[in-house]
Amino acid sequence: MTRKIVDVDVLVTSPSRNFVTLRITTDDGIVGWGDATLNGRELAVASYLRDHLAPALLGRDADRIEDTWQYFYRGAYWRRGPVTMAAIGAIDLALWDIKGKALDVPVYQLLGGAARDRILTYTHATGWDVPELLDSVDRRREQGFRAVRAQSGVPGLDKVYGVTKGAASYEPAGRGAGPVEEDWDTSAYLRHAPKVLSAVREHVGPDLKLLHDVHHRLNPTEAARLARSLEDVDLFWLEDVTPAENQRLLRTLRQQTTIPLAIGEVFNTVWDCEHLITERLIDFIRTAVVHAGGISHVRKILALAEVYQIKGAPHGPSDVSPINLSASLHLGLATSNFAIQEYMGYDPLVSEVFQSSFRFEDGYLHPGDEPGLGVHVDEDAAARFPYKQAYLPIARELDGSMKDW
């Protein structure tokens, strides 16, 4: 018996920020949803799906998830990269959603069943100065979080990515005709960050898990210096210390510190992290489910990581939709080497479009037990929020030269 794909459509909606959503419908009337959002490059993925993959999906058997993955991955002459892999990831999520609905089980049951009862989660705290940051950490603890990523401002700079200043949102995808430009000062950051994170540790005591994200801003020497100066803070991890391409040189950093490292939110395939995993240059692999080809591929990355005692900790920002978060939770529940899920929460407008069955309780998330991925998409609501062009900011050194993401 085959379950034929009869309709494929792409929705672009902007309830507070842009999301690209794939809808696949089968001849027996099942609708599956996939997230295809790539922050700041949304329409490229929408076009890749609409113009290139959707026509080839029509008539295929929706039950053949792995074969469809291989068909689009191996069948493409121009393979890999964030646009291609997010598009394949969206199809993969929609097909897992369909299979769960067809069999009337949540996706985590299809992946082998629960390997844990609930998924530890962390969120973000941000403040321009130490008192503001401590307030933000306290609010997160009051909400029940047991793990918090702490980011602060840097003296002399006007803005810092990931940090609130006044009422502005802290991880803006600035709307407009081009990216906002920010300054960056590595020396000031290296002097300041250890003081701030020590103050946070002193304030919260030993139990709260603390994380910090460097957003690819340092070279390996600077990263080693930062890591060593943070050893007493007892971080759960230090994230993205160097640019993503800079992999072999991480060995020098590993020789100088035992601080746990997390890397990988910009990776798209196992080939992007194979060296980091097999040389054990990281402790946590952070590929987002949709950005690395969906559940079908990320579970293979996690299987490789398991052999090297590396744990999964997927990217989960508010710039990918609740469909991706839900997929990550189903995979996480069923995967033994899954450490923690990033969860920033969503603007209330987002839940007008995406109604999700996952639940947050006491610092942990659970995907819920609805069939499939458990996310309902309200298409009328989606249509009320048209796409708006938006970019992540870029940063320059004080001399005006471009800084890495």
Ligand code: EZ4
């Ligand atoms: O900056 O998702 O760990 N989380 C992060 C994110 C990223 C954004 C980029 O689109 O680094 O918040």
Ligand code: CO
């Ligand atoms: Co990050």
